[in-house]
Amino acid sequence: MRLNILIGGKAGQGINAVSGIIAKVLADYGYFTFNYRDYQSLIRGGHNFNVLSLSDEWIASHESKVDFIIALDENTISFHKNKLKKSGKIISYPLFPDAGKNLNIALASALAKILGLPKELILKHTEKFQDSGKAVELGYKSQKHELNLKKLNNKISIISGTQGIANGAINSNINIYYAYPMTPATPLMHELAGRQKDDFFVFQPENEVAGINQALGSSFAGKITMIGTSGGGFDLMTEALSFSGQSEIPIVVYLASRPGPSTGIPTYTSQDDLDIALRAGHGEFPRIVLAPGDANECIEKTNEAFYLAEKYKCPVILLSDKHLAESDFSHDKKANPILKIKMNRKIPGKEIIKASSYEHLAGGETTESETEAIKNAKARLKKYSEIKKEIEKLEPIKIYGKQSKNLIIAWGSTKGAILDSIKNLDCRFMQVLYLKPLSDKIKKEMLTAENIILIENNATGQLGRLLREKTGISIEEKNRILKYDGRPFTSDLLREKIKGRLV
Amino acid sequence: MAEIKTKTKPTWCPGCSNFLILESVSRAVQSLIKQGWKKEEFVITTDIGCNSKIYDYLNLSGIYGLHGRSLATAVGVKLGNPKLNVIAFQGDGGAYDEGISHFIHACKRDNNVTLLVHDNQSFSLTTGQPTATTQEGYKSKASPSGFKEKPLNPIKLALASGATFIARCNPFDVDDTARIIETAVKHRGFSFVEVMQKCLIFNTGINSLEKLMHKVNDNNDEEKAYKLADEWDYNTAETGHDKIPIGILYEKI
Numbered sequence: 001m002r003l004n005i006l007i008g009g010k011a012g013q014g015i016n017a018v019s020g021i022i023a024k025v026l027a028d029y030g031y032f033t034f035n036y037r038d039y040q041s042l043i044r045g046g047h048n049f050n051v052l053s054l055s056d057e058w059i060a061s062h063e064s065k066v067d068f069i070i071a072l073d074e075n076t077i078s079f080h081k082n083k084l085k086k087s088g089k090i091i092s093y094p095l096f097p098d099a100g101k102n103l104n105i106a107l108a109s110a111l112a113k114i115l116g117l118p119k120e121l122i123l124k125h126t127e128k129f130q131d132s133g134k135a136v137e138l139g140y141k142s143q144k145h146e147l148n149l150k151k152l153n154n155k156i157s158i159i160s161g162t163q164g165i166a167n168g169a170i171n172s173n174i175n176i177y178y179a180y181p182m183t184p185a186t187p188l189m190h191e192l193a194g195r196q197k198d199d200f201f202v203f204q205p206e207n208e209v210a211g212i213n214q215a216l217g218s219s220f221a222g223k224i225t226m227i228g229t230s231g232g233g234f235d236l237m238t239e240a241l242s243f244s245g246q247s248e249i250p251i252v253v254y255l256a257s258r259p260g261p262s263t264g265i266p267t268y269t270s271q272d273d274l275d276i277a278l279r280a281g282h283g284e285f286p287r288i289v290l291a292p293g294d295a296n297e298c299i300e301k302t303n304e305a306f307y308l309a310e311k312y313k314c315p316v317i318l319l320s321d322k323h324l325a326e327s328d329f330s331h332d333k334k335a336n337p338i339l340k341i342k343m344n345r346k347i348p349g350k351e352i353i354k355a356s357s358y359e360h361l362a363g364g365e366t367t368e369s370e371t372e373a374i375k376n377a378k379a380r381l382k383k384y385s386e387i388k389k390e391i392e393k394l395e396p397i398k399i400y401g402k403q404s405k406n407l408i409i410a411w412g413s414t415k416g417a418i419l420d421s422i423k424n425l426d427c428r429f430m431q432v433l434y435l436k437p438l439s440d441k442i443k444k445e446m447l448t449a450e451n452i453i454l455i456e457n458n459a460t461g462q463l464g465r466l467l468r469e470k471t472g473i474s475i476e477e478k479n480r481i482l483k484y485d486g487r488p489f490t491s492d493l494l495r496e497k498i499k500g501r502l503v
Numbered sequence: 504m505a506e507i508k509t510k511t512k513p514t515w516c517p518g519c520s521n522f523l524i525l526e527s528v529s530r531a532v533q534s535l536i537k538q539g540w541k542k543e544e545f546v547i548t549t550d551i552g553c554n555s556k557i558y559d560y561l562n563l564s565g566i567y568g569l570h571g572r573s574l575a576t577a578v579g580v581k582l583g584n585p586k587l588n589v590i591a592f593q594g595d596g597g598a599y600d601e602g603i604s605h606f607i608h609a610c611k612r613d614n615n616v617t618l619l620v621h622d623n624q625s626f627s628l629t630t631g632q633p634t635a636t637t638q639e640g641y642k643s644k645a646s647p648s649g650f651k652e653k654p655l656n657p658i659k660l661a662l663a664s665g666a667t668f669i670a671r672c673n674p675f676d677v678d679d680t681a682r683i684i685e686t687a688v689k690h691r692g693f694s695f696v697e698v699m700q701k702c703l704i705f706n707t708g709i710n711s712l713e714k715l716m717h718k719v720n721d722n723n724d725e726e727k728a729y730k731l732a733d734e735w736d737y738n739t740a741e742t743g744h745d746k747i748p749i750g751i752l753y754e755k756i
Contacts, residue, residue, distance in 0.1 A: 176582060203582060205575070206608040213572040217548065217579025220566055221587060243569050348546050348564035348580075348587060356558070356567035357551075365511065366559050366567065 001056045003147075004063045005111065006080055008049035009072025011042055014104035017129070018070060019050040019328070021108045023158055025121040026054050027330060030152025034416065035328035036062040036488065041183075041267045047075050056152060060294050060329055060416025061491040068114075070107045089114070095142055102135035109139025116148035154332045161324035161413075162187040164295035165254060168302025170195060171338045175223035177202045178211040183266050184322035185228040185256040208233040212240040216249045220355055222347035224306060228254035231273045232263070238280040241315050245285025245380070247355040250309035250316075250345075252302075257321040259486045268486030269322035271412055274462040277317045278436050284377070286312065286384035288391070289436040291319040293415030295329035300336045301433065304394050307339040312387050319435070321457070323488040324413035388437040396439035401428040406502050407449035409442075409475070411435060411463050413488065414455050420491035421498060427453075432463065443471040451503040452479060455494070459484035507532050507542075509562045520674040520701050521553060524621060525560055527672075527680035528590070532563070534685050535588075546587045548577040550602070552594035553628045554621035554700075571601025574609055577616045585615070588688060595622040599635035599657055606657075609693050610664035617687045617694040620657070623702040624709050624737065631705030638738045641706060654737035658752060661695050662728055667755040668694035669728065671748065673716050674701075683751060690754060699747070708739050712747060721751040728753035 007018045016037070023033040032055050039048040051062040065085050071077045071092040084090065091110050099106040105126050112122050119140050126132040159167075165188055169177065179189040179202065193202040205211035211227050219225040229237065234255050244251045255277055259270035277289045288308050292301040302318060309316040346353045354364025359376055361367050400419060406427035410418055415431050422429060430445055432438070446452060446467070454464045454475045461480045468474045481497050483489055507529040515521045536542050545563045549555035551570035558567040568576040577591035598606050598620045609618065625643070626632040632645040635655040642649050661669050668690040672680040680698065687694035701710045715735070722728055731748045738745075 206604050209572065210575040210578075210605050210608070213568060213575035214579030214582065216568075217566065217576040217581075218583030219579075220576075221546070221580045221583025223583040225583070239569055240572070247566070249566075347584075348543070349584060350543055351564075352543065352562060353564045354558075354567070355565075357569055358567055360567075364565075364567075365509075366556075 002059065002063070003054050003068070004066040005052045005054070005068040005070060006049055006066040006083060007052065007070040008047065008076030008080060010045050011039065011048050012044045013072045015048055015050055015072060018104045018108045019052045021105070021122065021125045022052055022111060023328060023330070024125045025112055025117050027156040027158050028121050029117060029149065030154040030156065031056060031149065032058050032154070032156060032330045032332070033158065033328070034059050034061055034330065037326050038487070039267050047079060049076065049080065058332070059420050061420040061489070063492040064490040065492065068111060070111060072103060072107065096138055099135050099138055102129065102132055105129055105132050105135040106139035109136045110143045113140045113143040114146045116145045156330045156332050158328055158330050159295040160187070160326065160328045161292070161295050161298050161320060162191055162326065164292070164298025165302050165318070165320065166191040166195065168299040169226055169306070170200070171299065172303050172306035172341050173224055174226055174306070175200055176215070176218050176225045178205055178215045178225070178227040180205055180208050180211055180229065180233060182230040182233045184258055184325045185230050185233070185254060187325060188228050188254060188256070208236040209240070212237040212251070215251055216240060216244060216247070219249050219251055220348070222343065222349070224310070224341060226252040226254060228256070230256050230258050231260050231276065234273065234276060234280065239282070241287070242281035242283050242285060243357045244315040245281065245283065245287065246357055246359070248313040249355055250313050252305045252309050252316050252318060254318045254320065256325045257319070259484070265486040267322065269413070269457060269488050270484065270486060271321055271414070271457040271462065274319065274411070274435060274466070277319050278466065284380065286314050286380055286387060287436060288312070288314065288316040288387060288434070289319060290316070290434050291412040292324070292433065293412055293431055294324070296331050296333065296335045297433070298324070303339050306341050308387070308390070310341050310343055311390070312383055313345060314383065319412060321413050323457070384437065391434045391437055392439060394434070396432070396434035397441055397445070398431045398433065399428060399445065400431070404428045405450035406453065407445065407451070408453045408455060408498065409463065409467070410455040414457055417489035417491045417494050418455060421495035425495070425498065425502065427498065427502060435463070435466065438466065438470050442467065443473070446471055446473050451501070453498065453501050454480045455489070457483050457488060507562055509560055511559045513560055514556060515553060516703055518703055519553070521557070521621065523674045523677055524680070524698055524700065525557055527674070527677050527684055528557070528561065528619070530677070530681035531684035531688065534681070535688060540588065544587055546580050546589045548573045548580060548589065548591045550593040550597035551628070552597055552626070554592050554594045557592055571597045572605070573597060574602055574605040574616070574618055577618070578605070578609060578614045581614060581616050589616040590688065591616060591618045593618065593620050594626070595620060595624060595636045596626045596634040599655055603635070607660070607664045610661050610666040610695065613665065613667055613692040615692055617684070617696065619684065620695070620697045621700040622697050623700040623706060624654070625702055625706035627702050627705050636737045637706065638708060641708060643705065656732060656737060657697060658732040659729070662725070662732060662753065666695050666753070667692040668751070669753040670696045670751045672696060672698045673713065673749050674698050675713065676749070679718070679749070686751060692755070712739065715745050716747045716749045719748045719750040719752065722753055723756050725753065725755070
């Protein structure tokens, strides 16, 4: 059973409240939801919409065709009526001329009635809105029960990718989060700023270059530190990424991508930035790049990022994108147990500690010696090989589905749409979670497949290129499903694309 | 007395005033240690440039950071552990060109760190290109027909940006420079100390400025600070009426 609800209106009309209320009511009623947010780079007006997908089993994507349209304005109908299924229904703003600012709540309540959800749950989840009771009544009595969803026993919590990252950071005892505003990393800054406490604060620097150099200063001083940004801000930080590699001051960098090049399409999604995560920064130094694919993995991989940064004293890049960061997931499973972060390094205050951006001796003193240069380069290579071993303990890949000739390979936020689209198809799906170092298991898995399909939210297939470099296996061009319109995959359309490529 | 200098032999040019600045810093830190400050609680951050080699010559905790970013790194160290006493070293290129935004914002935020700028009015480790404080007309390999820009006045910029401690030092007066650095470190809030360093190799045109320097009393008056800042525009004196005030030009109390 699966339904999709599109909620649209102008920025400022409260469409997130509608999807939020319905999702919470559905969670209480035992249903899984996934909420996709499509919004423009403006503050008031324009046209924004969400697609809330619901199911009696776990889902992590939305579909291109919808069962309901909740319209807070006329544009929503004219822009989206072509997405409505034949059996679909529009619930539109003229129904409630007297709802005023609570039009969104009246519409949410109307939809809840149609779905057969109890009024008490709507009241519970709209309590915090001023004068919402009247709007709930208005909405509820305007409709009839049509679907009569049965209450299920699933224990579900709703969490966005951003909240997952925040939980992972707090589980890792983060002390300072540095961030200069940039979509789609900004929601993490807001989330963490709301969760500041005695030994944790958020600092907004004058720019990204300042931010990462400050972050390295704080890390040197003994604090667990993270900095967050999107592609453009990450570009500015790359010199200091190399500095972290040389000085061995640990740092976690949260990189949430959006479509480039340059300013690109700021409030939309892409997987454009794998290449820079893998290679940004001059010189040769060990780094770790990891990419969660849903909100639970955000919690786990963020924790692993901090764990590895401290253990190996190197930069760790946590790769996300707008689709993962700003979508709301529902989970009935708990994230993995928390890895305890151990700070096994000396910090200033009690003894003399030096860290340098120059090639240096063990005590931190500058050196230009050939033998020291070789020794240090070898130490960096050795560190990387140790990291490569370590990540095998941390689920560097995940494989879904039974043995099959067909193997789908992808990373990051495409996970949800892929899992939802391959149900009952003859294929396996390999999700790559660690992109650097890359697990040797990947090549083995690729060698067992007859037909490999690559799925990425970019125009050039950056993971495909990486796999060719590391495994020597090239994925045929006709088997590369690439989407680069700034929008994520929807599972129904993706299913058709996959079906056409199976052998 | 606690030894503050390392045994590493400096690679500065013979006769460079960086040796004197090292001595002043060393004396200031030693004096603070005598007063009960802990050596292990000092952290220095350095930039890239001749000045920053001081990282290797001071036996203090420190970060040898990136060009232009020493002050940003210092702010981060202080945010990480407010108990640490942080001194950032930069040259004029790092502080006023590459890292000017950090300078303005440290003044504005009043971060409790000390910034020491070794201002020799040129990029010297990269062989003498002009910086933000280079005098008009300066000839170098990068400006063969004479530098066309007017110099920036960092003292005025610091005042306008809200700095609460601003000083200028003559490196040849080691005692006074040490006293000023010590006072700067003790100041609660951002302390900006500009040392009018010389360069024996590249921008030698500034080496006769000493005759214009005159010591002023410690000043706590903002209006007077602006007047002192205006006494010199960082050009070499040709009109004859320039004066270069030396001392604590402004401390907000």
